[in-house]
Amino acid sequence: MNNKDSASIDRREFLYRAGLGAAMLNVAPESQAQGAGGLAPPKKINVAGIGVGSQGGSDVDNVAAEGANIVALCDVDFKYAAKAFEKYPQAKPFKDYRVMFEEMGDEIDAVVIGTPDHTHAVIAMEAMKRGKHVYCEKPLAHTVHEARALMAAARKYKVVTQLGNQGHSFPTIRRLCEWVWAGAVGQVHTIHAGSGDFREVYNQTRNLDKVDQHYDTPPELDYDLWLGPAQFQAYTPFWVHWNWRGWLRYGTGTIGDWFCHVIDPSFWALDLGAPTSILAETTDYDPAKQGLTYPSGTKITFEFPAKKERGPVKLVWHDGSNPIPTPEGFPEDARVPGTGAILIGDKGMIVHGSHGAGGCRLVPDKLLERYSGSNTPAETIPRVKGHHWDWLEAIRTGREAGSNFGYGGRLTQVALLGAIAIRFPGETLLWDDHAMRFTNNKAANAYIKPAYRKGWRL
Ligand SMILES: NC(=O)c1ccc[n+]([C@@H]2O[C@H](COP(=O)([O-])OP(=O)(O)OC[C@H]3O[C@@H](n4cnc5c(N)ncnc54)[C@H](O)[C@@H]3O)[C@@H](O)[C@H]2O)c1
Structure with a gap:
């Protein structure tokens, strides 16, 4: 400088x-x-x-x-x-x-x-x-x-x-918050959310037997810089450009790719903060054999404790081959999103798609009538022209x-905790947010701050 x-x-x-x-x-x-x-x-x-x-x-x-x-x-x-x-x-x-x-x-x-x-x-x-x-x-x-x-x-x-x-920065996420804060669906106690998109990139099991072969590094790519702080692994085309998403060393799987879009509305509206426990269940996945890549399907249950006026919230993340289920009492004319979320309250539900609660809708319809038109809650959150x-x-x-x-760091943290839980399927991990550690699993703590490659530091 x-x-x-x-x-x-x-x-x-x-x-x-x-x-x-x-x-x-x-x-x-x-x-x-x-x-x-x-x-x-x-x-x-x-x-x-x-x-x-x-x-x-x-x-x-x-x-x-x-x-x-x-x-x-x-x-x-x-x-x-x-x-x-x-x-x-x-x-x-x-x-x-x-x-x-x-x-x-x-x-x-x-x-x-x-x-x-x-x-x-x-x-x-x-x-x-x-x-x-x-x-x-x-x-x-x-x-x-x-x-x-x-x-x-x-x-x-x-x-x-x-x-x-x-x-x-979309208006829909702000509308969703205002609905929740106006009590449109009552106390939200459960969220089912997730994504079924781009499955082939997050689960690379099919390529596991190819990544040990030798590949010439393309001359135009500075692979050492691409690796950055990650531990050295010889170049393969399967690691880089777009594909990195499916490998634990570089990407964060479906949950890392989608959580910050799909859960942002709930995170904001309910001020979720940090979970106290995380349980991952995986489909066709043996971490000992496939542990370089993410599972073909996951279900990850996060428990968030009660906060201020709201009660505890259970957030269930579904991805890949494990789609978002149809919750009990879900109206027949509504559609469960492939990528999106369903917020379930004691008076009704909010259904939305991905980014910024796209296509958000109150169900059943009578709720929409009660909270739209001249009864739409006041716009207490300022609208902005766009994110950039x-x-x-x-x-x-x-x-x-x-x-x-x-804000975004706290939101990201929840996704990253889910990505760690995937390494320990079937084990409930208890999270102490203040101490930034799991209290019941030493091995999981190793993934909070893995070592950087020599020469790299934050
Ligand atoms: N907000 C969204 O809607 C959205 C959509 C897609 C991707 N993303 C995010 O954007 C990021 C990139 O995803 P992508 O799909 O564009 O990946 P990509 O692999 O297609 O592109 C990454 C680019 O970064 C370059 N690069 C890699 N390491 C670098 C380094 N150390 N220094 C400089 N350049 C480097 C690569 O050569 C490449 O051009 C990811 O974090 C992804 O989650 C966000």
């Missing part, structure tokens, strides 16, 4: 203090938010994209569409990410995010991260240490320790953060973004 560049320091300090203001003021209401110290907010925020071959590329497009300057792009595979590099020819290209940060210094205000799950934490941490605001794809991290460390760092470095669960807009606007105005790491 060039500390003598006073023009860029002024600009960077403004952005930094904007974040500081949000933290200190505990988030001003949107209408009152303004630039720190009365300074006019900068017109453009300089953003670097890291991991832009697929979802990260669309995040870059989204922030560019909201007025951000794309000043740098970083990807370990220029071929896979070629589209993004072609689209933003003015952006400086990099393979190594550490080199990018060193060379670009204060030219970068903020980053969007779209790398596989196992490298989110090291990259987001490096960015925050350098005072950059961060938009990081979901799930926030690969391990519980990483998620907690990122949450703490966001507070420490006072940067504006956003998890990439874009549905958090929300993050950029938070940077510009010195407030926190909606799914900041404090």
